[in-house]
Amino acid sequence: MESYNGTPHTLTRFDDDLNSLRTLMMNMGGMAEQHFADALAYLLDADAIRGARAISQDYEINRLESSIDELAIQIIARYSPTANDLRTIMSVVKTITDLERIGDKSEKLARIAEEIGPTLRTTDFVSHFRVMGRIVSGMLHDALDAFVRLDAIAAEEIIRRDTHVNQEYNAVHGILLKFMTENPNSAEVSLRMLSCMRAIERIGDHCTNIAEYVIFQQKGHDVRHGELSRDKQRTQI
């Protein structure tokens, strides 16, 4: 076993390996961003090429998740990092679980887009989807950025943005409910629109999780269930 408290040579190798771990996580993050953006482009702008990519892209993200888990274990076993570095590694391991779920939900979004995109784009709902998609894409990008820069202030601001996502979701939920009551034959398509909204809203939750891991490792204590924790009850159920 090597100790990274040892020679400068070993320290460098530890730093290199930890950087590789972060780089792989950021690659996975970039894929998740791309995946989500492709699904939105398919849903909102009928971009079929990006749609096909969103549906087929999940394998690569899943493969990366397994590799990163394995690398994390190897790094810990090889260098016996300190508690602080362990917090970083644990945060990476937890973050990639959220990134994998973002990939899943983007794929789901693209599959629903295939069915209801044409109908959705003729309704007023599409503008709400655009707003929500833009907020959540920004959250994902900024959460990954905050992770790399270890920026707890930015992370806190990202967590606060989730409130807007939930407000938007609740607004659309109300409008869709009214629409369904007035147009009983639209129940199926309405349910699918609701599934889309929920997939986007859930991706926002995963971004909140990632932001919480940033604060966790930066401050060295757990904020996940504290005052800045997202208000889970605010979303319409």
Place this chain on the structure above:
Amino acid sequence: MESYNGTPHTLTRFDDDLNSLRTLMMNMGGMAEQHFADALAYLLDADAIRGARAISQDYEINRLESSIDELAIQIIARYSPTANDLRTIMSVVKTITDLERIGDKSEKLARIAEEIGPTLRTTDFVSHFRVMGRIVSGMLHDALDAFVRLDAIAAEEIIRRDTHVNQEYNAVHGILLKFMTENPNSAEVSLRMLSCMRAIERIGDHCTNIAEYVIFQQKGHDVRHGELSRDKQRTQI
């Protein structure tokens, strides 16, 4: 730094600490089981006392999640475990994230039960909920049991059970859709029933995750995205 490859005395302390970690995880698992059972009892049998408990219980589960994360970091920092033991510790850290989400969803279930329980219990849907609740409760119990016994065969069987949950969910989804089309004024209550079904179905997904971590640590390789991985596309969206 202590090495658990050292004296038998240190080995015992490492084993003790690892056992404490597992015990805390099982306590959290027991709470999640209780939480889910309480929410189901409120929804299906109007048990208001258990309902109140399900709504108020989340804090304790969240507190345990933070303590277990911290203990995992301390154990790794103190004993520099081998890759195999790290796999176990990582599996605990990942499992508790799923247990925390099961707690969240149980609380959500209890909150919806408060609103729609009386209506639900007058419909035929209630029997479907009972079936699904029973399958998923069994999955949760058996997944925790398989974790403690490191029983990969049992874990594989639990993953297969998720298919039944998805089939049941899809069946109810179809019936509810028909019901909504025929009873437009029931849209709101129907949507809430669907939310209940989805919360139960999602708890099934979390049980599948836990079962996958059992196989991951037992076999020492990752099955999460292999042939036994749950078929995420099977659920109605």
